[in-house]
Amino acid sequence: MKSDVADPVKDTSTEDRVESLWREAFLKSYKAMDKELRSHPNLDCFCSGSTAVTIVKQGSNLFMGNIGDSRAILGSKDSNDSMVAIQLTVDLKPDLPREAERIKRCKGRVFALQDEPEVQRVWLPFDDAPGLAMARAFGDFCLKEYGVISIPEFSHRVLSDQDKFVVLASDGVWDVLSNEEVVEIVSSAPTRSSAARILVESAAREWKAKYPTSKMDDCAVVCLFLDGKMDSESDYEEQGFSSATLQSNNHSGNVVESDDGQNSEPCLQRNFTVRSSEEHDQYRRVPVDVEAGENGGTEDQNWSGLEGVTRVNSLVQLPRFSEEKPRP
Template sequence: MVNCWCFSGGGSTENQIHEITDYGDRDAVLYPQLETVGFGSGLEGFGSVCSLPGTKGLNQDSALLHPGFGIGGEASLCGVFDGHGENGHLVSKIVRNELPAILSGNMNTWPEKQWKEICHDTFSTMDKRILKRKKTLDCSSSGTTAVLALRRGEELMIANLGDSRAVMVMAGTNENEDARALQLTNDLKPSVPSEAERIRKSNGRVLALEAEPNVHRVWLPFKDYPGLAMSRALGDFVLKNYGVIQFPEVFTHRITSDDRFLVLASDGVWDVLSNEEVATVVVAAESEKVAANAVAKAAAEAWKMKFPAAKVDDISAVCLSLNQKQSTSM
């Protein structure tokens, strides 16, 4: 089953989410705001979004693609949210549903507040909203990553929390050269020295288990728990006093004539495909309406080839077309 999401329309983000749901009846009863109707996977001349469930259980990824975002509908918003832990599938959907409205409200402070401050305020508010649900939703060791991109004119602004990634797909330097890829974000994992230093200064532990020596995780000071594989996240409140933070890294990029697509994807893509391989898939896609589907399917095939005995991770991608006029309506 392919799960795809898209926001449509301008102005307020409330009641504008279209989704093919994939959670159980219990979750729909507890969180009826998550129930929405199905929609397609792409908009011609704009982009596409796709999420494939892995083989670990419920698909914990969520994604959005929102033309006509913000006051006046002058911006475009897209994002990928990779949940983890027992309730990660719910956290990622709640963030996907609520974070755009929070961001839209905070955008009213622009340009008095810079992009970094706006993002920090937005993510902090989102984290507090998740915590307020603690009586009905335990997020002590459940949470989500988030990579979010806002296009406004020729300015591209990105916020990244965790180990999802944003990559720019650019044209080759000549007609005979393959598309180029430029990674716009850092993978924020405990193995990054600056991230590990912050965690250790807060008395958290960073170490890899013998069974997976290449995967560094965050642990409590005196307990081998919970073993979080990223250094920043929304939720995961048991580690918030031990160096795991909810504040994203932020970046800006001015779109050039060489820029073709912005790709946002969860680590289910990047664990098996390089930036350059993803760029090749995107430019070879039949259209921008199916580019995200092409990336997701290529990643699924790569999992089968590279890790035939392993459980496949959830795979999500958003492809935003940058070289065509933005659309603000369906």
């Protein structure tokens, strides 16, 4: 006689197997992407690259992978029916102890410049370049032998009816807006199809207000509404998402709303700062203090602090590399 009662052991085993398959898929796809960049003749990725954040929604399951400081957050309702922000990914920067420890084991160096002591950067072992402000990235091949990797951090979350939307955004958004501000902007957008565009425009205004003399970092946003519904007049009906991008080389300041992606080719953009040798001589290093805990990733995640506004994460490119060899 068959029983209608579900076997919790079997269900758990199936869930673990599905999660393992998605983890493997994320690892393979990120590895393939990095390999593709290395072999592409028209992309110079030796001292430039890209962050990434990826999600797959399968029923009530949300699978996520990320490298660098692109971030995913969840807009959800609390017990008081108020919208709250839940950060889904950890920004993978050199100030995380486990990331800094790996880089140093591979002979890379981690320290901050005197004029921005809160921004830890990755440097070659034999020269003060390139100063990458993230610990994982596509491209940036000059640092791949020194601890910078393209292996994604994978995570899984089971969604509930209280979860309303997911926002994926590049660091240009998080540099100037907090998680809570992003959730407020998206949830108050007049239409769902305009949510991503309004968020990018808000980030652009904040850049001009907070960093009037700085070059604005690229701002890319995708909003995924978890009920799958969009505005009736939208081209994205039944797809449940909107997206918008503002690139740092878009001098007009106009936001580009993406189409279905079939008519555009991918491009790699990275905002960077070039410092002269005279300026560089004035900088003093502020090393990061690395203390590896026994619990590894759990302590790192608590230590890093998931909320708040981060400083500009940009690639510092010096005029040239030194001929000096690493010391034995």
